[in-house]
Amino acid sequence: MPKPTFFNLPVEKREKIINAAIDEFAEYGLENASTNRIVANSGIAKGSFYQYFEDKQDVFLYLLTMLEHEKLEYFKDKHPSNKPMDVFEYFRWMVKTGMEFNSTYPRLVQAISRVMFTEGLYYQNFANIRERSMQSLRALIRQAIQNGEIDPSVDADLAVMIMETWSNAISSYILNEGMKQQDIVQWVRSAKTQETIDKLLYVMEYGLRKTESDFAKHFQGTTSS
Amino acid sequence: MPKPTFFNLPVEKREKIINAAIDEFAEYGLENASTNRIVANSGIAKGSFYQYFEDKQDVFLYLLTMLEHEKLEYFKDKHPSNKPMDVFEYFRWMVKTGMEFNSTYPRLVQAISRVMFTEGLYYQNFANIRERSMQSLRALIRQAIQNGEIDPSVDADLAVMIMETWSNAISSYILNEGMKQQDIVQWVRSAKTQETIDKLLYVMEYGLRKTESDFAKHFQGTTSS
Amino acid sequence: MPKPTFFNLPVEKREKIINAAIDEFAEYGLENASTNRIVANSGIAKGSFYQYFEDKQDVFLYLLTMLEHEKLEYFKDKHPSNKPMDVFEYFRWMVKTGMEFNSTYPRLVQAISRVMFTEGLYYQNFANIRERSMQSLRALIRQAIQNGEIDPSVDADLAVMIMETWSNAISSYILNEGMKQQDIVQWVRSAKTQETIDKLLYVMEYGLRKTESDFAKHFQGTTSS
Amino acid sequence: MPKPTFFNLPVEKREKIINAAIDEFAEYGLENASTNRIVANSGIAKGSFYQYFEDKQDVFLYLLTMLEHEKLEYFKDKHPSNKPMDVFEYFRWMVKTGMEFNSTYPRLVQAISRVMFTEGLYYQNFANIRERSMQSLRALIRQAIQNGEIDPSVDADLAVMIMETWSNAISSYILNEGMKQQDIVQWVRSAKTQETIDKLLYVMEYGLRKTESDFAKHFQGTTSS
DNA sequence: GATGAATGAGACTTCATTCAT
DNA sequence: AATGAATGAAGTCTCATTCAT
Numbered sequence: 050m051p052k053p054t055f056f057n058l059p060v061e062k063r064e065k066i067i068n069a070a071i072d073e074f075a076e077y078g079l080e081n082a083s084t085n086r087i088v089a090n091s092g093i094a095k096g097s098f099y100q101y102f103e104d105k106q107d108v109f110l111y112l113l114t115m116l117e118h119e120k121l122e123y124f125k126d127k128h129p130s131n132k133p134m135d136v137f138e139y140f141r142w143m144v145k146t147g148m149e150f151n152s153t154y155p156r157l158v159q160a161i162s163r164v165m166f167t168e169g170l171y172y173q174n175f176a177n178i179r180e181r182s183m184q185s186l187r188a189l190i191r192q193a194i195q196n197g198e199i200d201p202s203v204d205a206d207l208a209v210m211i212m213e214t215w216s217n218a219i220s221s222y223i224l225n226e227g228m229k230q231q232d233i234v235q236w237v238r239s240a241k242t243q244e245t246i247d248k249l250l251y252v253m254e255y256g257l258r259k260t261e262s263d264f265a266k267h268f269q270g271t272t273s274s
Numbered sequence: 275m276p277k278p279t280f281f282n283l284p285v286e287k288r289e290k291i292i293n294a295a296i297d298e299f300a301e302y303g304l305e306n307a308s309t310n311r312i313v314a315n316s317g318i319a320k321g322s323f324y325q326y327f328e329d330k331q332d333v334f335l336y337l338l339t340m341l342e343h344e345k346l347e348y349f350k351d352k353h354p355s356n357k358p359m360d361v362f363e364y365f366r367w368m369v370k371t372g373m374e375f376n377s378t379y380p381r382l383v384q385a386i387s388r389v390m391f392t393e394g395l396y397y398q399n400f401a402n403i404r405e406r407s408m409q410s411l412r413a414l415i416r417q418a419i420q421n422g423e424i425d426p427s428v429d430a431d432l433a434v435m436i437m438e439t440w441s442n443a444i445s446s447y448i449l450n451e452g453m454k455q456q457d458i459v460q461w462v463r464s465a466k467t468q469e470t471i472d473k474l475l476y477v478m479e480y481g482l483r484k485t486e487s488d489f490a491k492h493f494q495g496t497t498s499s
Numbered sequence: 500m501p502k503p504t505f506f507n508l509p510v511e512k513r514e515k516i517i518n519a520a521i522d523e524f525a526e527y528g529l530e531n532a533s534t535n536r537i538v539a540n541s542g543i544a545k546g547s548f549y550q551y552f553e554d555k556q557d558v559f560l561y562l563l564t565m566l567e568h569e570k571l572e573y574f575k576d577k578h579p580s581n582k583p584m585d586v587f588e589y590f591r592w593m594v595k596t597g598m599e600f601n602s603t604y605p606r607l608v609q610a611i612s613r614v615m616f617t618e619g620l621y622y623q624n625f626a627n628i629r630e631r632s633m634q635s636l637r638a639l640i641r642q643a644i645q646n647g648e649i650d651p652s653v654d655a656d657l658a659v660m661i662m663e664t665w666s667n668a669i670s671s672y673i674l675n676e677g678m679k680q681q682d683i684v685q686w687v688r689s690a691k692t693q694e695t696i697d698k699l700l701y702v703m704e705y706g707l708r709k710t711e712s713d714f715a716k717h718f719q720g721t722t723s724s
Numbered sequence: 725m726p727k728p729t730f731f732n733l734p735v736e737k738r739e740k741i742i743n744a745a746i747d748e749f750a751e752y753g754l755e756n757a758s759t760n761r762i763v764a765n766s767g768i769a770k771g772s773f774y775q776y777f778e779d780k781q782d783v784f785l786y787l788l789t790m791l792e793h794e795k796l797e798y799f800k801d802k803h804p805s806n807k808p809m810d811v812f813e814y815f816r817w818m819v820k821t822g823m824e825f826n827s828t829y830p831r832l833v834q835a836i837s838r839v840m841f842t843e844g845l846y847y848q849n850f851a852n853i854r855e856r857s858m859q860s861l862r863a864l865i866r867q868a869i870q871n872g873e874i875d876p877s878v879d880a881d882l883a884v885m886i887m888e889t890w891s892n893a894i895s896s897y898i899l900n901e902g903m904k905q906q907d908i909v910q911w912v913r914s915a916k917t918q919e920t921i922d923k924l925l926y927v928m929e930y931g932l933r934k935t936e937s938d939f940a941k942h943f944q945g946t947t948s949s
Numbered sequence: 950g951a952t953g954a955a956t957g958a959g960a961c962t963t964c965a966t967t968c969a970t
Numbered sequence: 971a972a973t974g975a976a977t978g979a980a981g982t983c984t985c986a987t988t989c990a991t
Contacts, residue, residue, distance in 0.1 A: 094972060095975090105965080167391070207473055254481070255480060256482075309981085309982065507974085533961095545979095547975075550974090550975070698878060705930060706927035770952080771989080
């Protein structure tokens with residue numbers, strides 16, 4: 050985490066540094082990011098960087114908490130407080146709200162995705178964060194299986210993996226396409242984009258949902274650990 | 275491609291170099307791979323490396339063609355020649371055979387996946403290879419929609435993306451889990467692993483397959499370009 | 500041009516670096532100059548070199564501007580303001596003042612001459628500088644032909660080439676001999692050296708000067724483009 | 725000098741090697757010439773090179789003797805046996821025949837000039853060769869002064885330097901211009917080129933020749949060592 | 950005699966980090 | 971608190987030369 054000196058800086062300067070860092074990570078990843086370029090693009094001195102942060106990774110970790118914080122705020126505002134939702138409705142709301150959020154901070158999301166996907170596995174610190182967000186999804190799904198919303202013959206762990214995969218896939222698909230647009234926020238909220246998301250989610254949901262499907266017949270008595 | 279000098283080397287030496295390269299790419303990706311470490315782990319002189327290859331990327335490209343070649347051989351042997359299959363049966367066969375193949379060359383597959391996923395976007399050369407393999411899948415799916423095997427209200431491009439996503443997700447899931455096992459080949463062929471794959475494929479298939487599902491009702495008249 | 504960091508250095512250090520660079524270029528030329536040796540002889544770290552300069556050529560370009568600057572200053576002081584001079588008097592003054600200047604900065608001049616003569620042709624940057632100084636000479640000579648000071652049957656371009664050749668020849672002759680002397684400045688200003696220069700110039704002048712020479716008879720009606 | 729193995733080679737192979745070497749030296753000079761490229765362009769093995777020659781310099785020295793040999797042959801054939809000539813006539817004949825020779829072996833001459841001018845000073849071996857050719861010129865001039873053909877107030881050493889300078893200047897001027905032509909041999913022998921050479925020589929000659937010039941008056945009683 | 954693989958020194962350059970001012 | 975010069979390790983790549991086959 051940044052040192053106190055960083056938070057004593059005037060907001061403008063802080064933002065300049067953060068933006069330079071975001072651009073650097075988005076472009077080069079964490080390992081290949083150059084602190085030299087970051088300070089050059091921030092207009093701060095080399096030494097100052099090390100008075101604000103421990104090192105490169107420290108900056109990145111801060112971006113990560115920034116993202117978490119912003120995401121929390123964003124979701125808090127949008128939470129459909131009183132409607133009762135089944136797990137798929139909930140997941141759809143989560144994914145769609147996530148997309149909206151991503152389109153609001155596209156560079157930040159891009160930078161962090163870039164690093165998490167490519168180098169995240171090798172940094173212990175990141176593994177923890179990933180694990181945390183997975184656990185809440187797993188709890189949700191266990192509940193859904195108990196509620197009879199998800200076919201019980203589908204393994205809970207598999208279901209988590211499936212939903213996580215979809216969440217990531219949709220995210221990166223939307224972000225990639227969106228970066229080509231002029232106004233990404235508007236594009237994400239457009240009817241056509243929303244329909245695309247709906248279709249993707251529907252395909253997933255239809256595969257998972259408990260029906261009088263053949264699923265049980267196919268896999269009866271084989272539930273895995 | 276490697277220079278002729280490389281192919282004149284004794285097999286042992288060649289394999290030592292290749293293995294060192296695979297380990298390096300698997301661990302660090304392409305950009306961050308260190309030729310210094312490769313030569314150190316190969317037990318060859320720094321100058322020798324450049325008598326065998328143009329540069330780092332040259333080595334990687336060779337691994338790529340190696341993989342393509344081995345995969346082709348592997349699939350050729352296993353092709354179920356005379357059975358008529360629908361697209362899902364075909365896909366299931368492809369994915370399963372792919373898994374088996376991957377478990378036979380796990381390090382190589384891991385190294386290449388690592389690079390292709392994370393840095394592939396930035397190298398024009400790789401984009402072409404990726405595009406080539408996507409096209410055959412796209413043709414397959416167009417055919418399947420015409421044959422009435424896939425719900426036509428699902429966009430063909432989306433279906434490609436969905437199946438590709440699944441293929442990748444299953445691959446990396448199996449590979450990750452498999453690397454923890456003692457005998458990865460045996461583990462992949464075990465009944466339980468095969469069942470897991472089946473479940474994942476089934477969920478996908480059930481989402482996509484043309485049924486009297488609500489899919490058409492949901493999205494009728496909205497088919498996008 | 501050097502980076503600002505270079506000019507912030509204490510004078511001593513700057514001179515140590517510059518001297519090491521001059522020695523290196525004088526000894527090895529530009530292409531073969533070794534930054535390794537330069538830093539070793541400067542007593543600076545390898546990385547520091549690249550905080551002061553872009554690269555080798557950057558250092559050399561700086562030496563070039565240094566020379567131009569010093570030369571300008573030197574000539575400004577010595578300009579014989581009010582005497583009217585014909586082209587040969589002017590050329591003699593220029594050459595002699597040039598020799599004096601060279602003897603003041605012999606190593607620098609030597610280093611730069613070395614590079615300009617041998618590698619100058621291959622660097623576009625240098626070609627321009629050379630061209631610039633030639634043009635003023637050409638203008639001078641055209642004028643002299645019009646004034647009847649130079650035999651018009653000598654081609655103007657040839658005359659330029661002749662005078663340039665002489666200027667260079669005298670320069671390198673004097674510099675070579677001078678480097679063997681203890682006190683080069685004093686040696687250049689000695690009566691004997693000055694007489695040698697006079698003789699060389701005289702031979703050239705006598706060949707070019709318009710007289711009732713046989714020149715016109717030899718080449719009448721044959722003036723080439 | 726090349727080892728005996730070299731001279732046992734079939735002529736074709738020998739020429740291929742020599743031509744590759746000439747091209748390399750002409751392009752890169754001696755220091756920067758790459759034996760790697762020479763063997764590549766010769767189509768011979770790396771080791772073979774060192775069975776034919778000691779090293780790079782050995783090849784170059786051989787080119788030098790080749791040039792000397794060819795030049796001698798060329799001049800022998802063309803010698804105007806019975807005409808009595810004064811020193812200037814002789815010099816003119818020498819320069820013009822030299823030009824013709826150069827145009828017959830332009831690449832070889834170019835390669836050697838390139839190296840001799842730029843790096844020759846630093847190789848002791850070359851200094852000797854240069855000295856040898858200068859001595860014959862010096863003897864010629866001493867004779868000419870005694871014969872009363874050259875103004876005795878011009879120092880003999882200076883006269884040598886002057887004539888050598890001219891010889892070089894004309895050589896490089898003609899070679900440079902000639903390399904731009906389609907048929908360099910024809911171009912050198914053309915009336916116009918010959919006239920240019922004549923003019924240059926005349927200017928030199930007129931400066932040096934003993935006349936009732938002011939030269940003696942200018943420099944009387946000052947003859948230097 | 951011919952080959953070409955092997956070698957390690959040295960080329961240029963970038964890097965993250967420290968520390969005196 | 972801010973600066974930016976200093977550092978040397980590590981990066982990729984080329985080189986001339988040797989030597990076992």
